[in-house]
Amino acid sequence: MSLEVLAIGELSFGYSKDTMLFENFSLSVHQGEIKAIVGPSGVGKSTLFELILGRSKPHKGTIKAASLSQVFQDPYSSFHPSYSIRDQIAEVTSMNECGELMEQMGLNEEHLNALPHKLSGGQLQRCSILRALLMKPKLLLLDEPTSALDNLNQLDIMKLIVSKLGGMGVLLITHDTSLAQWCADDIIRLG
Ligand code: ADP
Numbered sequence: 001m002s003l004e005v006l007a008i009g010e011l012s013f014g015y016s017k018d019t020m021l022f023e024n025f026s027l028s029v030h031q032g033e034i035k036a037i038v039g040p041s042g043v044g045k046s047t048l049f050e051l052i053l054g055r056s057k058p059h060k061g062t063i064k065a066a067s068l069s070q071v072f073q074d075p076y077s078s079f080h081p082s083y084s085i086r087d088q089i090a091e092v093t094s095m096n097e098c099g100e101l102m103e104q105m106g107l108n109e110e111h112l113n114a115l116p117h118k119l120s121g122g123q124l125q126r127c128s129i130l131r132a133l134l135m136k137p138k139l140l141l142l143d144e145p146t147s148a149l150d151n152l153n154q155l156d157i158m159k160l161i162v163s164k165l166g167g168m169g170v171l172l173i174t175h176d177t178s179l180a181q182w183c184a185d186d187i188i189r190l191g
Contacts, residue, residue: 002030002031002032002033003030003031003066003138003167004028004029004030004064005029005030005031005065005066005068005138005139005168005169006027006028006029006052006063006064006065006066006139006169006171007028007062007063007064007065008025008026008027008028008052008061008062008063008064009026009061009062009063010024010025010026010060010061010062011024011025011026011051011058011060011061011062011063012024012025012058012059012060012061013044013047013051013056013058013059013060013061014059015047021043021044021047022044022047022048022058024061025061026061027188029139029169029170029171030169031138031165031166031167031168031169032165032166032167032168032169033165033169033170033185033186034162034165034169034170034171034172034183034184034185035169035170035171035172035184035185035186035187035188036171036172036173036174036179036180036183036184036186036187036188037171037172037173037174037188037190038173038174038175038177038180038187038188038189038190039189039190039191040175040191041175042191043190043191044190044191045143045173045190046143046173048173049070049141049143049171049173051063052065052068052141052171053068053070053141065139066137066138066139067137067138067139068137068138068139068140068141069131069132069133069135069137069140069141070132070140070141070142070143071125071128071129071132071140071141071142071143071145072128072143072144072145073143073144073145073147073148074148075116075121075124075125075127075128075148076116076117076121076124078124078128079116079124079127079128080116081115081116081117082115083115084112084113084114084115085111085112085113085114085115085116085119085124085127086112086113088131089112089127089130089131089134092131092135093131093134093135093136094134095134097134098112098130098134101130101133101134102130104160105126105129105130105157105160106126106153106156107123107126107127107130111123111127112127121148122148122149122150122153124148125145125146125148125149126149126153126157128145129145129157129161133161133164136168137168138167138168138169139168139169139170139171140161140168140169140170140171141170141171142161142170142171142172142173142174143173144173144174144175145157145172146158146174146176146179147176154179155182158179158182158183162183172184
């Protein structure tokens with residue numbers, strides 16, 4: 001059995017006692033596995049990531065996560081506007097093995113040397129995914145990662161992530177059920 005990279009056990013959480021978003025919610029992700037969380041807006045998908053990242057504390061239950069990196073929906077909020085993309089990736093991970101992955105993602109040196117606002121949303125999101133993969137996480141959290149990409153790029157980028165799975169497990173939030181059906185081993189519907 002492959003290593004468990006995320007274990008959520010009997011989680012309960014709500015921003016107020018009257019509106020609980022999770023009650024006794026359990027979920028596990030193993031290496032080499034993609035699990036998708038789907039559900040309508042407001043059901044608690046982003047809150048689940050906040051809990052996994054430790055930014056909110058569960059009322060009850062346990063969350064154990066291996067080393068992780070994350071990609072958020074809006075790439076412009078994932079990068080500081082005043083520093084080059086290269087500097088911001090180098091700050092968190094080694095760029096020694098960057099070349100091949102960069103090419104596979106349709107990026108080049110010019111993109112990395114640019115300030116974030118010089119790139120399109122799709123280009124910057126690919127930089128965000130590049131950074132997340134270079135960190136070699138055991139757990140990759142993807143919150144609507146492809147909504148900033150055009151249709152053509154969406155599938156290519158997800159295919160690339162799938163090809164890099166190896167020792168990594170992925171938790172994907174998406175409203176795109178066809179994307180979830182295509183790539184996920186398991187789909188968890190909230191709401
Ligand atoms: P989703 O990602 O599925 O759209 P969210 O996790 O963003 O849902 O939000 C779930 C619910 O919790 C929504 O009703 C939202 O208004 C509420 N909510 C989100 N963040 C906070 C917060 N920091 N304080 C209070 N309520 C919040």
